Amino acid sequence: MRLIFLGPPGVGKGTQAKRVCGHLGIIHLSTGDILRAEMAADSEIGQKAKSFIDDGELVPDDVLLGIMNNRLKKDDAQKGYLLDGFPRTIPQAEGLDNIMKNLSHTLDGAISLTADEDELVQRLINRGLESDRSDDTPEVIRQRQKVYWNQTAPLLEYYAQKNLLKSVDGLGDIPEITERILGVLN
Numbered sequence: 766m767r768l769i770f771l772g773p774p775g776v777g778k779g780t781q782a783k784r785v786c787g788h789l790g791i792i793h794l795s796t797g798d799i800l801r802a803e804m805a806a807d808s809e810i811g812q813k814a815k816s817f818i819d820d821g822e823l824v825p826d827d828v829l830l831g832i833m834n835n836r837l838k839k840d841d842a843q844k845g846y847l848l849d850g851f852p853r854t855i856p857q858a859e860g861l862d863n864i865m866k867n868l869s870h871t872l873d874g875a876i877s878l879t880a881d882e883d884e885l886v887q888r889l890i891n892r893g894l895e896s897d898r899s900d901d902t903p904e905v906i907r908q909r910q911k912v913y914w915n916q917t918a919p920l921l922e923y924y925a926q927k928n929l930l931k932s933v934d935g936l937g938d939i940p941e942i943t944e945r946i947l948g949v950l951n
């Protein structure tokens with residue numbers, strides 16, 4: 766099974782992605798986690814990504830497409846994956862189509878997790894108090910939400926047209942939402 770997760774910052778993509786991957790026996794690939802690891806290692810990619818991430822902006826498409834092109838070729842990705850945080854723009858979605866085509870992979874679904882925006886800002890502010898993520902401050906959170914609606918939300922239509930979009934209500938308790946997601950996949 767090959768899936769992508771869509772949804773605004775704070776909707777719980779990471780939490781649900783891990784649970785769904787556990788159930789389905791596929792790997793979880795989070796571009797946010799990959800980029801944070803690159804920043805922690807102070808690699809060339811990490812250095813390039815940092816200023817964008819700290820401003821709540823997207824890292825350029827060519828950087829992400831390079832990362833994912835390499836990652837999806839690896840052995841552990843051949844049995845299925847769930848992409849969390851990628852694609853985030855139309856050019857990334859088109860690039861992903863090409864990458865998958867070259868690997869003879871087909872996409873089984875694009876899951877859109879939905880929730881009320883004010884609830885999300887509050888959740889992220891709370892997470893920022895507990896985590897050391899440099900981008901969970903109120904100002905950067907609002908910027909990330911704006912970027913989502915401008916640059917990523919058009920992907921909902923992109924995948925709806927391909928008949929791959931499955932929307933799931935992201936409000937409720939964690940196990941209940943996981944059940945909803947597994948339900949739309951059946």
Ligand code: ADP
Nearest residue numbers: 774775796797817818822823824829850851853
């Ligand atoms: P969020 O909780 O906002 O969904 P992520 O952990 O997925 O955050 O990503 C954190 C930051 O990493 C984003 O705000 C963005 O700057 C960068 N990033 C992650 N994935 C991508 C991507 N596909 N394209 C561009 N930038 C990305």
